[in-house]
Amino acid sequence: MPNALLALIASLILVACGSQPPAPEQTGAKVEDRTPAAVKADISPVAPVVASQVGEYTLAMLRDPNSILSKRSVFFDFDEYVVKAEFKPLVEAHAKLLVANPKIKMLIQGNADERGSREYNLALGQRRAEALKKMLILLGAKEEQIEAVSLGEEKPRCTEHGEPCWGENRRDDMLYTGEF
Amino acid sequence: MMKYPFPRCLAAVLLCFAAVAHAQLSIEITGAGANRLPIGIANFTGERIISQALTSVLRADLERSGLFRLVETGVEPLAESAPVNYAEWKNRGADALTVGSVTPVISGSDSRYETRFLLHDVSKQAVLGGQTYLSSATQLRTAAHRIADYIYEKLIGEPGIFSTRIAYVVKSTGRYELQIADADGMNAQTALASREPIISPTWSPDGTRLAYVSFEAKKPVVYVHSLATGQRHVAANFKGSNSAPAWSPDGKKLAVVLSKDGSSQMYRLNADGSGVERLAISSGIDTEPQFSRDGQFIYFTSDRGGSPQIYRIPAGGGDAQRITFEGSYNVTPRLSPDGRSMAYISRNDGRFQLTLMDLETRQTQILTDSGKDESPSFAPNGRMIIYATEVGGRGVLAAVSSDGRVKQKLSVQVADVREPSWGPFIK
Numbered sequence: 001m002p003n004a005l006l007a008l009i010a011s012l013i014l015v016a017c018g019s020q021p022p023a024p025e026q027t028g029a030k031v032e033d034r035t036p037a038a039v040k041a042d043i044s045p046v047a048p049v050v051a052s053q054v055g056e057y058t059l060a061m062l063r064d065p066n067s068i069l070s071k072r073s074v075f076f077d078f079d080e081y082v083v084k085a086e087f088k089p090l091v092e093a094h095a096k097l098l099v100a101n102p103k104i105k106m107l108i109q110g111n112a113d114e115r116g117s118r119e120y121n122l123a124l125g126q127r128r129a130e131a132l133k134k135m136l137i138l139l140g141a142k143e144e145q146i147e148a149v150s151l152g153e154e155k156p157r158c159t160e161h162g163e164p165c166w167g168e169n170r171r172d173d174m175l176y177t178g179e180f
Numbered sequence: 181m182m183k184y185p186f187p188r189c190l191a192a193v194l195l196c197f198a199a200v201a202h203a204q205l206s207i208e209i210t211g212a213g214a215n216r217l218p219i220g221i222a223n224f225t226g227e228r229i230i231s232q233a234l235t236s237v238l239r240a241d242l243e244r245s246g247l248f249r250l251v252e253t254g255v256e257p258l259a260e261s262a263p264v265n266y267a268e269w270k271n272r273g274a275d276a277l278t279v280g281s282v283t284p285v286i287s288g289s290d291s292r293y294e295t296r297f298l299l300h301d302v303s304k305q306a307v308l309g310g311q312t313y314l315s316s317a318t319q320l321r322t323a324a325h326r327i328a329d330y331i332y333e334k335l336i337g338e339p340g341i342f343s344t345r346i347a348y349v350v351k352s353t354g355r356y357e358l359q360i361a362d363a364d365g366m367n368a369q370t371a372l373a374s375r376e377p378i379i380s381p382t383w384s385p386d387g388t389r390l391a392y393v394s395f396e397a398k399k400p401v402v403y404v405h406s407l408a409t410g411q412r413h414v415a416a417n418f419k420g421s422n423s424a425p426a427w428s429p430d431g432k433k434l435a436v437v438l439s440k441d442g443s444s445q446m447y448r449l450n451a452d453g454s455g456v457e458r459l460a461i462s463s464g465i466d467t468e469p470q471f472s473r474d475g476q477f478i479y480f481t482s483d484r485g486g487s488p489q490i491y492r493i494p495a496g497g498g499d500a501q502r503i504t505f506e507g508s509y510n511v512t513p514r515l516s517p518d519g520r521s522m523a524y525i526s527r528n529d530g531r532f533q534l535t536l537m538d539l540e541t542r543q544t545q546i547l548t549d550s551g552k553d554e555s556p557s558f559a560p561n562g563r564m565i566i567y568a569t570e571v572g573g574r575g576v577l578a579a580v581s582s583d584g585r586v587k588q589k590l591s592v593q594v595a596d597v598r599e600p601s602w603g604p605f606i607k
Contacts, residue, residue: 115532116509116532116554117488117554117555118379118380118554118555118599119380119424119437119467119512120468120488120511122393122400122421122423122424122467123437123444123465123467124465125421126420126421126439126443126465127464130439148439149399149420149439150399150400150439151377151395151399151400152379152400154377154379154395155395180398
């Protein structure tokens with residue numbers, strides 16, 4: 001009974017804190033100068049989609065599996081931070097979106113596989129995020145539109161030990177306003 | 181409750197987390213020194229009246245150091261005031277003997293205990309010294325650690341580390357806890373609980389604060405956390421990533437790694453977050469800074485030469501000097517307290533291993549036979565190095581003596597333990 005009570009109190013506090021529902025694994029960083037467009041705790045089930053409209057795009061469109069823009073990840077070779085040629089069309093499509101919508105912002109989260117030093121991997125993830133950011137800026141996106149951060153090896157998408165998994169974790173994810 | 185402003189509300193959540201955190205570190209000794217000093221620790225008189233057996237903590241401390249061999253003393257308690265039969269103890273093989281007493285001191289409703297002990301040199305048939313401690317029942321364990329420190333220093337000739345504390349991160353499903361425990365793994369307390377990762381905790385030189393990196397803002401941010409009050413502040417939260425904090429020897433400044441100017445580079449700032457100045461400029465990654473103990477140099481990891489290697493720069497600015505040359509991956513430099521050697525992680529045939537370099541001769545020694553070593557941290561007397569490694573797919577902490585002989589493993593049931601940092605001597 002005391003445990004149950006404790007759990008109840010804890011859950012009440014968590015509710016009071018506006019705890020998020022179990023979010024997709026990679027949720028983005030808060031950027032101070034912007035309010036998240038999606039209204040989280042609203043009862044209305046349609047609110048988030050309407051609220052996150054950006055220019056001619058909506059988050060729903062960005063998530064449409066038929067659109068190349070629904071693809072958000074760029075993968076890297078071991079110990080590398082060069083954006084490979086195969087991801088060029090993807091990066092170009094996202095750059096086009098950023099150019100056409102100067103108000104939309106992007107968070108790039110760089111990631112590394114689990115091998116080696118956590119801090120060095122954090123720096124490696126950062127380098128991967130910066131490489132993608134640089135490429136997007138070369139293609140016309142504005143510096144202020146993009147923040148590049150690193151999650152290092154701390155938030156692996158795949159948790160097995162071995163190359164198939166490690167390859168999946170050496171990755172940049174692109175998140176748009178309302179997604180982080 | 182709904183009206184709580186966020187920080188108080190968060191504090192309440194952290195308190196709840198703290199209340200349910202009971203995972204204790206357990207220590208397993210897996211190696212010992214070659215020449216262990218035989219010592220008898222007799223039961224102290226009066227010890228039975230208290231629930232905690234003081235001498236068992238004391239014995240465990242000395243044995244864990246790998247430098248002592250415990251001589252059988254029997255159950256009969258021996259007070260410091262009783263005469264010692266040196267010939268008998270010599271026959272039992274003891275070079276040293278500790279005897280003592282625990283006496284309740286009643287003053288009003290406050291029950292305290294006075295612990296006295298004497299340390300004897302059996303072969304010289306002489307008293308080496310002794311001390312008296314006054315403590316509450318809950319502090320008797322602390323008194324035992326203090327006695328262990330005293331004995332260690334008298335017999336080994338360097339300060340003991342039994343009264344020090346360690347910080348580390350425990351990861352269980354969807355939850356990260358920054359914990360502080362006594363050097364023997366007991367009394368674990370949670371300083372911070374979070375749903376997001378916590379890495380790189382490091383003690384301020386005076387042992388009152390921890391700097392660390394928390395991802396609670398969904399990106400790496402450097403915090404400074406006062407342990408006694410639980411208050412903390414952001415030390416570095418710039419655009420991009422903020423990480424790898426290291427204290428200057430005077431505890432006033434931090435070296436950190438920021439990506440605000442484009443790539444991971446080292447900066448120095450005041451512990452309150454003010455006065456940011458860049459430490460070095462490279463085209464690649466500079467990270468994992470650490471001040472040398474005299475404050476003269478900053479050692480760090482950089483890929484400026486094509487692969488991650490350890491370099492150092494003068495703390496006041498100047499050219500970088502490469503320190504490691506063997507192999508293609510040498511990271512996480514940690515200087516020994518006497519400044520003579522450097523612990524770091526080297527990759528050898530795909531295995532990441534704790535390695536020690538003599539900074540004068542540049543000779544290196546791999547200290548472990550494991551393959552996923554990370555995050556080394558020296559004990560303040562330089563004798564042991566604690567580090568994170570993996571056993572059976574689980575994260576554990578391990579400690580090894582700087583000569584590679586004494587080995588310990590510290591683990592928590594059903595959780596990963598990582599990111600250890602050994603605290604300074606308790607003043």
